[in-house]
Amino acid sequence: MKLLLLGDEAIALAAIHSGISGVYAYPGTPSTEITEYIQNRQKADPESARIFCRWCTNEKTAMEAALGMSYMGKRAMVCMKHVGMNVAADAFVNSAMTGANGGLVVVAADDPSMHSSQNEQDSRFYGKFAMIPVFEPSSQQEAYDMVRDAFDFSEKNRIPVLLRITTRMAHSRAEVETRSDILAQKSLSYPENPRQWVLLPANSKVRNEQLIKDQEAFEEGALNDHRNRFIPGEDKSLAIVTCGIAYNYLMENFPGGAPCGVLKISRYPVPRKLVKTMEAEGINRVIVMEEGQPMVEELIKGMISSDIQVDGRLTGVLPRTGELTPDSVRAAVRLVPHETFPKDDIVVPRPPALCQGCGHRDMYAALNEVAAEYENSRVFSDIGCYTLGALPPFRAIHTCVDMGASITMAKGAADAGQFPSFAVIGDSTFTHSGITGLLDCVNSNANVVIIISDNLTTGMTGGQDSAGTGKLESICAGVGVDPAHIRVVVPLAKNMEEIKNTIREEVEYNGVSVVIPRRECIQTFKRHSREKKK
Amino acid sequence: MKQDIILAGVGGQGILSIATVLGEAALSGGLHIKQAEVHGMSQRGGDVQSNLRLSSEPIASDLIPSGQVDMIMSLEPMEALRYVQELSKDGWIVTSSVPFVNINNYPEKEEVYRHLQAMPHTVMLDVEQLAKEAGAPAQAANMVLLGAAVPMLGFSYDSVKDAVAKVFARKGEEIVAKNIAALEAGFRHSSNR
Numbered sequence: 001m002k003l004l005l006l007g008d009e010a011i012a013l014a015a016i017h018s019g020i021s022g023v024y025a026y027p028g029t030p031s032t033e034i035t036e037y038i039q040n041r042q043k044a045d046p047e048s049a050r051i052f053c054r055w056c057t058n059e060k061t062a063m064e065a066a067l068g069m070s071y072m073g074k075r076a077m078v079c080m081k082h083v084g085m086n087v088a089a090d091a092f093v094n095s096a097m098t099g100a101n102g103g104l105v106v107v108a109a110d111d112p113s114m115h116s117s118q119n120e121q122d123s124r125f126y127g128k129f130a131m132i133p134v135f136e137p138s139s140q141q142e143a144y145d146m147v148r149d150a151f152d153f154s155e156k157n158r159i160p161v162l163l164r165i166t167t168r169m170a171h172s173r174a175e176v177e178t179r180s181d182i183l184a185q186k187s188l189s190y191p192e193n194p195r196q197w198v199l200l201p202a203n204s205k206v207r208n209e210q211l212i213k214d215q216e217a218f219e220e221g222a223l224n225d226h227r228n229r230f231i232p233g234e235d236k237s238l239a240i241v242t243c244g245i246a247y248n249y250l251m252e253n254f255p256g257g258a259p260c261g262v263l264k265i266s267r268y269p270v271p272r273k274l275v276k277t278m279e280a281e282g283i284n285r286v287i288v289m290e291e292g293q294p295m296v297e298e299l300i301k302g303m304i305s306s307d308i309q310v311d312g313r314l315t316g317v318l319p320r321t322g323e324l325t326p327d328s329v330r331a332a333v334r335l336v337p338h339e340t341f342p343k344d345d346i347v348v349p350r351p352p353a354l355c356q357g358c359g360h361r362d363m364y365a366a367l368n369e370v371a372a373e374y375e376n377s378r379v380f381s382d383i384g385c386y387t388l389g390a391l392p393p394f395r396a397i398h399t400c401v402d403m404g405a406s407i408t409m410a411k412g413a414a415d416a417g418q419f420p421s422f423a424v425i426g427d428s429t430f431t432h433s434g435i436t437g438l439l440d441c442v443n444s445n446a447n448v449v450i451i452i453s454d455n456l457t458t459g460m461t462g463g464q465d466s467a468g469t470g471k472l473e474s475i476c477a478g479v480g481v482d483p484a485h486i487r488v489v490v491p492l493a494k495n496m497e498e499i500k501n502t503i504r505e506e507v508e509y510n511g512v513s514v515v516i517p518r519r520e521c522i523q524t525f526k527r528h529s530r531e532k533k534k
Numbered sequence: 535m536k537q538d539i540i541l542a543g544v545g546g547q548g549i550l551s552i553a554t555v556l557g558e559a560a561l562s563g564g565l566h567i568k569q570a571e572v573h574g575m576s577q578r579g580g581d582v583q584s585n586l587r588l589s590s591e592p593i594a595s596d597l598i599p600s601g602q603v604d605m606i607m608s609l610e611p612m613e614a615l616r617y618v619q620e621l622s623k624d625g626w627i628v629t630s631s632v633p634f635v636n637i638n639n640y641p642e643k644e645e646v647y648r649h650l651q652a653m654p655h656t657v658m659l660d661v662e663q664l665a666k667e668a669g670a671p672a673q674a675a676n677m678v679l680l681g682a683a684v685p686m687l688g689f690s691y692d693s694v695k696d697a698v699a700k701v702f703a704r705k706g707e708e709i710v711a712k713n714i715a716a717l718e719a720g721f722r723h724s725s726n727r
Contacts, residue, residue, distance in 0.1 A: 002561070004557050004558075004561055004567060006571070029573055030573060032573075033573075115572070116573070168570055168596045168597065169596075171570060171571045171572070171573055172568060172569060172570040172571065172585075172596035173553075173557065173567065173568065173569040173570075173571070174566075174567060174568045174569075174593075174596075175561065175566065175567055245596070248594045248595045248596065249594070249595050249597075251594035251595075252594040252595035252599060253599075255594070325597055325599075326595045326597055326598070326599040327599055327600050330599065337600070337601075338599055338600055338601030338602055338622075339601050339623060340600050340601035340619045340620070340621075341601075341618045341619055341621055341623075341653075342618075342619065343618070343619045344615040344616070344618050344619075344649055346612075346615065346641045346645055346646065346649060347612055347615050347616045347641075348612075348637065348639050348640065348641065349581075349637075350544065350579075350580050350581040350613075350636070350637055351580055351637075352545065352578035352579055352580035353578060353579045353580070353636070354578065355578060355579065385578065388578065462573075
């Protein structure tokens with residue numbers, strides 16, 4: 001059947017068709033729609049074989065739960081944005097040591113150009129680092145087809161597989177031809193090699209040798225994958241290496257085929273034999289086109305003669321940062337740029353902003369007033385809609401680093417002598433990675449005011465369920481915060497005096513305070529009201 | 535047949551519904567489609583755009599090369615101007631004339647109109663007023679815009695109308711009828727120019 005699907009949706013549907021029993025994920029742009037697609041399919045067809053698809057607390061819990069499902073012989077998928085890989089890294093890297101039993105595919109959605117992220121890290125390095133094979137589709141159709149192959153490969157070779165995509169693949173729609181052979185879920189079966197799952201040094205040493213030996217089979221798999229291929233061209237002096245969707249940008253500029261050889265890479269480890277085939281053409285220059293960091297550009301230098309010039313992001317033939325575009329690729333192959341109208345200079349930027357009626361607005365309005373009463377207030381914030389509090393009109397926050405860093409940085413700053421030291425964190429980010437930091441605060445009685453701005457959802461990614469809804473006060477009390485200093489307020493303009501007084505009192509308390517402004521996200525509120533009307 | 539379109543607007547205005555309808559029409563017509571969307575942080579009241587590519591030949595890139603866009607379809611006049619350097623020399627701009635002012639340095643409205651009219655092929659219309667006159671709610675203004683673009687798109691009016699009916703079918707007959715009324719209002723406006 002031919003369907004119009006986002007890259008994310010193609011991956012989701014392929015996973016369902018590959019017989020997964022669970023998808024484990026924490027929302028993160030541009031990966032969120034994978035899990036949502038499976039959830040919506042499950043909702044629309046509750047009679048279908050049950051796939052576990054509830055959101056996880058963070059990417060590490062997701063990765064570990066999926067590993068547990070794989071241990072049971074069932075197929076599982078884990079989805080996250082690139083920075084989620086940092087959170088899941090401990091489990092991900094060690095999953096190469098345990099290996100997989102049921103097929104295990106980890107999807108990492110990278111965000112070059114940082115459309116909705118704080119850095120441009122390239123998840124392929126995680127694959128190489130963990131010695132796990134990486135698949136990288138060049139089209140939505142390849143993404144769909146590849147997921148089945150990735151599960152099969154994972155199961156056959158008893159190894160998790162990393163599927164790396166970038167924003168344009170995740171969030172672009174194209175027609176996808178789906179398969180008719182839909183696989184049923186696997187039945188339970190324990191691993192045949194139980195010792196390998198107990199990573200004691202004695203076991204790990206044995207396993208490590210095997211993992212290194214297996215690299216050959218992984219490379220062989222990449223060599224025999226028809227999506228990796230060398231396409232010879234007329235001009236034998238130059239070859240172009242394209243990774244993932246870079247191939248499309250090249251073909252956009254050469255609709256009739258490239259004038260030189262093209263080495264198309266959609267799977268790693270990069271097969272040396274294919275690189276040698278390219279080299280044997282007699283080339284004296286290679287241009288490497290890849291989304292993200294210059295990984296293959298650096299790698300390939302060690303595979304071919306040093307007489308061959310290797311160009312790419314490192315040599316400035318392509319921009320060092322940002323996603324590739326048809327235009328940047330066009331410039332790299334020295335085609336004349338398309339004629340364009342000049343940019344219109346009356347157009348002004350229209351930055352994103354907190355929604356009208358959003359509770360974070362009232363929270364910041366109150367916090368700004370109280371913070372201004374002290375000579376040197378500092379507000380350590382976090383990842384979410386409320387990060388927009390950095391922009392006018394609020395300009396309320398001083399830091400935003402990674403999930404959970406608000407609480408721990410506020411603590412470190414307080415340890416160093418900062419007063420008052422505020423943390424601003426959302427409810428979902430708090431349960432994702434804030435609870436352990438709060439325990440650190442309690443254990444050293446840090447003088448901090450932690451504002452958990454609770455909108456009862458994971459807002460920035462579109463309103464997914466939040467793991468801590470209804471549990472925040474008891475979590476804080478359980479961690480050891482004095483219940484007298486866990487204060488709940490309703491962020492509305494009419495309560496402004498009460499909110500300000502609450503914050504003031506907690507600043508003056510020498511110890512750990514938690515203030516929870518709680519009001520539903522205006523977007524989910526509108527959605528819920530519409531649903532009620534129906 | 536090839537149509538490379540930039541759909542533009544402000545987060546929440548409904549450009550993706552236009553893409554869904556055109557995608558449906560293209561799929562029924564056996565065309566190839568690629569459509570790159572924007573999700574995440576930028577959706578919060580910021581500028582949003584989508585690259586929609588339709589072609590009888592297979593399409594390579596998800597993004598349209600600069601200077602190759604056949605049409606900018608915008609739900610906001612300044613947002614239409616944001617992408618003029620993407621437009622091909624004989625490309626069209628079809629835009630709403632109603633400014634969405636959520637920033638304090640929005641340029642003079644008359645100045646924005648003057649810049650739009652200075653482009654070779656511009657259709658500007660008050661999509662909200664036309665929707666109202668057609669008895670459709672303000673949310674259907676995006677269908678007025680789409681209707682106005684149809685004569686330049688290489689699709690028959692009926693094929694787009696069928697796509698609207700299909701896309702909105704699950705919302706009930708009344709919603710379908712209102713969206714078609716909006717589409718027709720836009721189409722008439724543009725055809726009678």
